[in-house]
Amino acid sequence: MTMTSTTDTATQAGGAPADLELDAVVLGAGVAGLYQLHQLREQGLRVRAYDRAADVGGTWYWNRYPGSRFDSEGYIYQYLFSEKLYKDWSWSEKFPGQPEIERWLHYVADTLDLRRDIQFSTTITGAHFDEERNRWIITTDRGETVEAQFFVSCAGMLSAPMENIFDGQDSFRGPIFHTSRWPKEPVELAGKRVGVIGIGATGIQVIQTIAAEVGHLTVFARTPQYVLPMKNPKYSESDQDWYKSRFAELRDTIPHTFTGFEYDFEHAWADCTPQRRQEILEEIYQDGSLKLWLAGFGEMFFVEEISEAVSEFVRGKMRDRLKDPRLIDILVPTDYGFGTHRVPLETNYLEVYHRENVELVGVRDNPIARITPEGIELADGTVHELDVIIMATGFDAGTGALTRIDIRGRDGRSLTEDWGRDIRTTMGLMVYGYPNLLTTAVPLAPSAALCNMTTCLQQQTEWITDAIVALRAEGKSVIEPTEHGEEAWVAHHEETAAATLVPRTHSWYLGSNVPGKPRRLLSYIGGVGTYRRKCDEEAAAGYPAFQRS
Numbered sequence: 001m002t003m004t005s006t007t008d009t010a011t012q013a014g015g016a017p018a019d020l021e022l023d024a025v026v027l028g029a030g031v032a033g034l035y036q037l038h039q040l041r042e043q044g045l046r047v048r049a050y051d052r053a054a055d056v057g058g059t060w061y062w063n064r065y066p067g068s069r070f071d072s073e074g075y076i077y078q079y080l081f082s083e084k085l086y087k088d089w090s091w092s093e094k095f096p097g098q099p100e101i102e103r104w105l106h107y108v109a110d111t112l113d114l115r116r117d118i119q120f121s122t123t124i125t126g127a128h129f130d131e132e133r134n135r136w137i138i139t140t141d142r143g144e145t146v147e148a149q150f151f152v153s154c155a156g157m158l159s160a161p162m163e164n165i166f167d168g169q170d171s172f173r174g175p176i177f178h179t180s181r182w183p184k185e186p187v188e189l190a191g192k193r194v195g196v197i198g199i200g201a202t203g204i205q206v207i208q209t210i211a212a213e214v215g216h217l218t219v220f221a222r223t224p225q226y227v228l229p230m231k232n233p234k235y236s237e238s239d240q241d242w243y244k245s246r247f248a249e250l251r252d253t254i255p256h257t258f259t260g261f262e263y264d265f266e267h268a269w270a271d272c273t274p275q276r277r278q279e280i281l282e283e284i285y286q287d288g289s290l291k292l293w294l295a296g297f298g299e300m301f302f303v304e305e306i307s308e309a310v311s312e313f314v315r316g317k318m319r320d321r322l323k324d325p326r327l328i329d330i331l332v333p334t335d336y337g338f339g340t341h342r343v344p345l346e347t348n349y350l351e352v353y354h355r356e357n358v359e360l361v362g363v364r365d366n367p368i369a370r371i372t373p374e375g376i377e378l379a380d381g382t383v384h385e386l387d388v389i390i391m392a393t394g395f396d397a398g399t400g401a402l403t404r405i406d407i408r409g410r411d412g413r414s415l416t417e418d419w420g421r422d423i424r425t426t427m428g429l430m431v432y433g434y435p436n437l438l439t440t441a442v443p444l445a446p447s448a449a450l451c452n453m454t455t456c457l458q459q460q461t462e463w464i465t466d467a468i469v470a471l472r473a474e475g476k477s478v479i480e481p482t483e484h485g486e487e488a489w490v491a492h493h494e495e496t497a498a499a500t501l502v503p504r505t506h507s508w509y510l511g512s513n514v515p516g517k518p519r520r521l522l523s524y525i526g527g528v529g530t531y532r533r534k535c536d537e538e539a540a541a542g543y544p545a546f547q548r549s
């Protein structure tokens with residue numbers, strides 16, 4: 001059943017006809033967009049998803065760089081809304097790589113028959129709210145205009161790459177690849193002089209994967225990272241049966257843990273003797289997952305001495321493997337606590353720096369000045385000659401996907417300008433002044449790396465669906481945050497963040513990687529389970545933080 005009639009040529013505010021009229025436009029066809037499309041369609045809405053990519057997958061379409069893989073266990077990253085969808089897919093290993101993840105999302109799209117309502121290779125360039133008719137007027141780079149009552153953003157927390165950030169990039173004689181724009185065609189690296197800029201989670205995966213293949217690898221390292229070794233066993237059929245048999249347990253527990261992973265904080269530092277603390281740290285470290293970060297000692301996020309003790313434990317592990325004082329100086333963090341930045345998993349990554357064909361260049365004190373035709377020039381004038389440059393330089397996280405679109409809300413207000421001054425949302429689900437714009441994976445909701453994202457994205461898209469359904473059931477057509485509702489959430493977010501050590505650091509978690517970006521902890525850090533409860537309470541109370549008309 002379709003709730004509103006669809007016409008191919010509705011009339012826009014200015015009188016010009018729109019090419020298509022819909023109940024909802026979903027921006028993005030990644031983990032969130034696919035499920036959002038499915039849900040709204042199931043509710044009888046006329047809905048279409050748009051994606052710049054040529055196929056489904058979002059993150060897992062774009063990030064096809066060598067070594068790209070999960071840091072979440074595959075079996076907890078899956079959707080939990082359908083037991084059949086869950087069990088009919090089998091992972092080959094604990095932390096699968098990008099090709100397998102992309103295949104899984106193809107399986108999801110095919111099983112749910114989603115492709116017929118997705119328009120690929122299309123960038124949404126503008127979205128203006130027509131206040132007279134309560135419709136979003138959405139424009140694309142193909143020159144189309146689409147009208148919709150609801151504009152639902154599933155545009156991704158980490159989907160706006162930091163690409164053109166160095167002077168002289170155009171002058172380089174060889175190819176430059178951003179990791180999240182890696183081509184589908186094979187890239188020949190064998191025997192080449194390759195430079196990798198960045199040693200975050202992505203840089204680490206690239207470096208450990210290509211080191212043995214390239215002729216010479218130069219790694220440009222600015223911010224040292226605490227790393228944890230990944231244990232990635234292959235799965236036999238009985239392993240697959242084992243995790244599938246846990247479906248009901250996982251479905252009932254994962255959404256309520258602190259980070260949406262299957263594990264939660266089990267130990268209290270204060271209750272343990274110093275010896276017991278070391279034993280626990282060692283045990284969890286041996287798990288070979290993100291557990292030491294997301295389910296070790298929760299107090300390390302709040303108490304400096306505990307943060308320092310856990311950090312020192314991880315530093316010790318890294319120093320033991322690196323041995324060389326110069327490598328240790330560049331690669332082992334000392335000025336922020338373990339877990340206050342995104343923690344990457346790795347496989348023999350630190351050992352890469354002992355290879356003869358690998359050179360580590362610290363750029364903390366001698367930064368990259370420019371890219372020249374020959375390679376990369378540092379501030380002191382040193383030039384590293386290269387054939388290929390790989391930019392593992394990350395994303396304009398949380399806001400970039402939307403601020404790169406001309407989004408206009410009430411009174412023509414611009415989201416790019418609003419978020420350029422201050423990054424605010426109401427529960428990460430809506431923004432004051434932008435009626436019927438519903439959002440996933442934007443700031444002030446739990447997200448990237450402080451959350452197993454499928455857990456969070458399922459919850460956010462389900463909340464959005466319920467909010468739309470409830471609105472329509474009551475014969476109303478517009479939902480938007482009240483000024484007070486938004487203020488209260490921002491204040492709660494800030495208070496929660498300020499109680500932790502995370503806002504004292506500098507990383508993309510706080511927008512520090514983007515020049516001029518207002519400083520704010522992007523992810524809500526009160527816990528995935530707590531956030532869910534607050535969202536549920538908001539809905540059950542009749543959406544008091546929102547105005548509905």
Ligand SMILES: Cc1cc2nc3c(=O)[nH]c(=O)nc-3n(C[C@H](O)[C@H](O)[C@H](O)COP(=O)(O)OP(=O)(O)OC[C@H]3O[C@@H](n4cnc5c(N)ncnc54)[C@H](O)[C@@H]3O)c2cc1C
Nearest residue numbers: 028030031032051052058059071072123124155156159453
């Ligand atoms: C390398 C990498 C590894 C990761 N590993 C993990 C992990 O192990 N565990 C975890 O929980 N999370 C991980 N993440 C986070 C990951 O982004 C999420 O898990 C999840 O895939 C995000 O899904 P999404 O649907 O919100 O957004 P995305 O997957 O980013 O999809 C958004 C889509 O919107 C499209 N889009 C954006 N703007 C426009 C526009 N203007 N017009 C048209 N289309 C547009 C994009 O093309 C993209 O396809 C990782 C991220 C990266 C980059």
